[in-house]
Amino acid sequence: MSYYGPFKFAVEDVHGNILARDIKVGNAQIIRRLSGYSEINFDVHPKEPSIQLASGPIRFRPWAQWIHALKEDSTGTERVWASCIVQPSDVDPETGILSLRSQGFSCYPKGIPWLQNWNPIAVDPFEIVERIWNHIQSYPNGDMGVTVYPTTSGTQMLPGFSFENEEFVQNFFAIFIRASDRNDCGDYINKLARDIPFDYFEESAWNVVKTAVIKKIRLGYPQGGTEQQALVFRLGENIIAATPKQESEINWFSDITINGYFPGKVYSSTLSNADPDRFRRVMDEKDLRIDSNERAAAWGHKLLTRRQIPYYFESIVIDPYHPNAPFLSYDVGDTIKVQGKVPWIGNNSQNHRIMAIIWDESKNQVQLQLMAEGAFNYDPITYGE
Numbered sequence: 001m002s003y004y005g006p007f008k009f010a011v012e013d014v015h016g017n018i019l020a021r022d023i024k025v026g027n028a029q030i031i032r033r034l035s036g037y038s039e040i041n042f043d044v045h046p047k048e049p050s051i052q053l054a055s056g057p058i059r060f061r062p063w064a065q066w067i068h069a070l071k072e073d074s075t076g077t078e079r080v081w082a083s084c085i086v087q088p089s090d091v092d093p094e095t096g097i098l099s100l101r102s103q104g105f106s107c108y109p110k111g112i113p114w115l116q117n118w119n120p121i122a123v124d125p126f127e128i129v130e131r132i133w134n135h136i137q138s139y140p141n142g143d144m145g146v147t148v149y150p151t152t153s154g155t156q157m158l159p160g161f162s163f164e165n166e167e168f169v170q171n172f173f174a175i176f177i178r179a180s181d182r183n184d185c186g187d188y189i190n191k192l193a194r195d196i197p198f199d200y201f202e203e204s205a206w207n208v209v210k211t212a213v214i215k216k217i218r219l220g221y222p223q224g225g226t227e228q229q230a231l232v233f234r235l236g237e238n239i240i241a242a243t244p245k246q247e248s249e250i251n252w253f254s255d256i257t258i259n260g261y262f263p264g265k266v267y268s269s270t271l272s273n274a275d276p277d278r279f280r281r282v283m284d285e286k287d288l289r290i291d292s293n294e295r296a297a298a299w300g301h302k303l304l305t306r307r308q309i310p311y312y313f314e315s316i317v318i319d320p321y322h323p324n325a326p327f328l329s330y331d332v333g334d335t336i337k338v339q340g341k342v343p344w345i346g347n348n349s350q351n352h353r354i355m356a357i358i359w360d361e362s363k364n365q366v367q368l369q370l371m372a373e374g375a376f377n378y379d380p381i382t383y384g385e
Helices: 125-136 185-195 293-305
Strands: 008-013 018-020 026-033 039-044 065-072 078-091 098-104 146-149 160-164 167-172 199-206 213-220 239-245 255-262 265-272 282-286 312-318 335-342 346-360 365-372
Touching (some): 125 146, 125 185, 125 213
Parallel strands (some): 255 282
Antiparallel strands (some): 008 018, 008 065, 312 365, 346 365
């Protein structure tokens, strides 16, 4: 089948011109992440024929070119598996070989301030993400052509309320944005995804005539991904190596306290999940941008949940061509069942979510970074009564 072939790499400039469709590189590594940016890393020599233009070799510069990782699936259709922007990279002073580093387009909002004033009372969280992307792409030379979809989640961030000494306090405003606060757009999206919660995915695809790559951010509430019931990941079959995560390696906490400091008010939440066979341990966390008791509780619940989890495999290395689970039949965010022997425990069969997929071209192997399904809290924010 055609998916046995190696990745191809195309280069596109910021104006949408395809400069090369199949450059030859060495030591290629491609990473896809759940709710995070992809990476494409490789080595290329300045005299490599496939990067030569009429004016000389492609001059790779940070934020000047797109790198697209292309792979044919089992039907022979070429798919764009990752699209990344060139980042600062290293050049060997003796050989001239460029160790190119690039990151997916969801890294773009990081470091850009949100220079708007906006204070809606009730708002769909997907509308916030779309608004941020529209804002950062509205500036000259800022439009990457990235679209966000869907734009509605079916839920809303509502005003919350509580009672303090019998005084009614409306302490959760859906969103309170001031240009003077200079909120980091990337941080805001990631913290919103953490607290609501929702997943986001980078998606790329050729247009019909393969003259341009369409780039999208897909949002999923309360989560995205597919439950892969037909695939098998089993040690001794398609799993070449596995790294188990055992309870003895997890930093134990029974209590979580969260504090947030927002204009004029302190928000907090304390959660406990005591184990009668262990001593009490407390994690004390702060986040200056938590803007309600509800969001404090939501984050605290997630932190505590991740310390009350079953044994699982934190990473596995698999044969991408094994019929148990052929490459491209799964993606980040999917739920898979992993089976194998765990020291001190014995045979283990546990559902995991795929957090990242790492393709090592030189080894023809794929590493999956995983987390036990039970380590995720996808409960929506609840509002006090």
